[in-house]
Amino acid sequence: MPIGNIDIPGIGKEVVMAMIWQTHIYHSAFIAGILLIASASEYMGVLTKQPKYDRFAKGAAIATVLLFATGSSIAITGLLALITLYPVFWSHLQNIMFWPLFAEAWMFVGEIILIYAWYVSWEKLAYRKKLHIVIGFMAAMLVIFQFTLINVVGSYLLTPALGAEPTDVGAVYLNPTFVPLNMHRFVGNISFAGFLVAGYAGLRYLRSTRQENREYFDWMGHWGLVWGFGFLLLQPLIGFGYLKSIREHNEAAFDYIMLGDKSWLFNGLAIELAVMGVASVTYCLHKIKFAERPMPTLRNMTMGALGFMALFSFLNVIPADMNLVPQIGWVFFDGEETTIPLGGMYPWKYIGLIGMMLVGVFALGLYLKATAGGFQWGRASRWSQYALVITAVTVVVTLATMGYTRETARRGAEPGYLVAGCITLEQKIVAEGCPEAPGRTPERGTP
Amino acid sequence: MGWELALLLPPVPRFFVGLLLVVVLLGVETLFVYWISTLYGKDE
Numbered sequence: 001m002p003i004g005n006i007d008i009p010g011i012g013k014e015v016v017m018a019m020i021w022q023t024h025i026y027h028s029a030f031i032a033g034i035l036l037i038a039s040a041s042e043y044m045g046v047l048t049k050q051p052k053y054d055r056f057a058k059g060a061a062i063a064t065v066l067l068f069a070t071g072s073s074i075a076i077t078g079l080l081a082l083i084t085l086y087p088v089f090w091s092h093l094q095n096i097m098f099w100p101l102f103a104e105a106w107m108f109v110g111e112i113i114l115i116y117a118w119y120v121s122w123e124k125l126a127y128r129k130k131l132h133i134v135i136g137f138m139a140a141m142l143v144i145f146q147f148t149l150i151n152v153v154g155s156y157l158l159t160p161a162l163g164a165e166p167t168d169v170g171a172v173y174l175n176p177t178f179v180p181l182n183m184h185r186f187v188g189n190i191s192f193a194g195f196l197v198a199g200y201a202g203l204r205y206l207r208s209t210r211q212e213n214r215e216y217f218d219w220m221g222h223w224g225l226v227w228g229f230g231f232l233l234l235q236p237l238i239g240f241g242y243l244k245s246i247r248e249h250n251e252a253a254f255d256y257i258m259l260g261d262k263s264w265l266f267n268g269l270a271i272e273l274a275v276m277g278v279a280s281v282t283y284c285l286h287k288i289k290f291a292e293r294p295m296p297t298l299r300n301m302t303m304g305a306l307g308f309m310a311l312f313s314f315l316n317v318i319p320a321d322m323n324l325v326p327q328i329g330w331v332f333f334d335g336e337e338t339t340i341p342l343g344g345m346y347p348w349k350y351i352g353l354i355g356m357m358l359v360g361v362f363a364l365g366l367y368l369k370a371t372a373g374g375f376q377w378g379r380a381s382r383w384s385q386y387a388l389v390i391t392a393v394t395v396v397v398t399l400a401t402m403g404y405t406r407e408t409a410r411r412g413a414e415p416g417y418l419v420a421g422c423i424t425l426e427q428k429i430v431a432e433g434c435p436e437a438p439g440r441t442p443e444r445g446t447p
Numbered sequence: 448m449g450w451e452l453a454l455l456l457p458p459v460p461r462f463f464v465g466l467l468l469v470v471v472l473l474g475v476e477t478l479f480v481y482w483i484s485t486l487y488g489k490d491e
Contacts (some may be wrong), residue, residue, distance in 0.1 A: 023473060
């Protein structure tokens, strides 16, 4: 039996791929985000001369070193699994994606050198701090370029460049959804890492007994949340742009995830956004109580913002119809025929999403204004820390939801594709000129 | 496709088994890293 035809008993090879790459992306997204946050923190430490920034950056470097090796080795396992389980697909993809993958490999080399050098030279370069910060930022830049390259691959699978020969690197690289996906991932990685930092700090704060640690972890939760929530607020706009480009270039996929059998994923996303938005503003509201100078007006305005955030979030959560999750039988009344008031995309979800962003920016602006005056660190309540932990758990679920959405979108057109309109899930090559140079538009999805 | 396909679970259970595996893998790793980090905190 050819190796390529083996299947995994029980879960099948698709779940094996999903499991490996999902695990990998949790590492890589965190590292991509935290390297930027940590380098910026280290620089903040130089600018403000406050030691907590440097303590945070060094802790982040330790976490990065711990996670980087694991995350990379999962990628190697994933590639081995990909070659073994999808050899036909992989041989074509490798042909099309040679240059991006080649550059990707060199990014790894650079990262291994810089990330470890950054960590081990912390004390040695203490008197050449700016050089040290540059090493951190360079490592961050390499990871950013690396996920940019893998986004070329990811976006190409959903919207292949039309009529482009595999040697046409420019057309393959700049395929229709590459730019919006890359923006989405750039912002998402930072937000993901920020919320995880906040959640971790929340846990450590709750278990800290020494006043010094309580002050530090209280601050760290705030610092993570500012990054996580701040970048989260950009996501609805960028995500909208991404979905718009999917709609223009792969309509079948768009219909499948936005209107069809998998549209429940976006109901899930709305719930996740609601949880993160409300929890973040609640945290800000609580924190303002401990501002160095009392700020009653600012607090009242944040209270109002929390109300509006809850209102807009609720508007986003309302499903369009009673065909909720058909895969597990959650179809009530007449399914798609039974529409729910305020559930439609236009205008309600637009109002909800735009409102959520504006209220979020408003609340964060107020919070940053309070931050400028300083907080009494170490006095946060347990509940504010639970809010941070909730955002961290939710962002983990959100990353999985969104990743699953993009990958499952290629099932939108029958019979389901590895490269949209070109290579099916069974690794059959369909349509003229495929897979290297698809001559047809994949909009319709069918060959 | 081989005989293994006969042992495949239906799509929904397959999804949840995959999810469970991711959670177990990452959960163990997270606990491990958390434990390491608490040791690190004491040395500071």
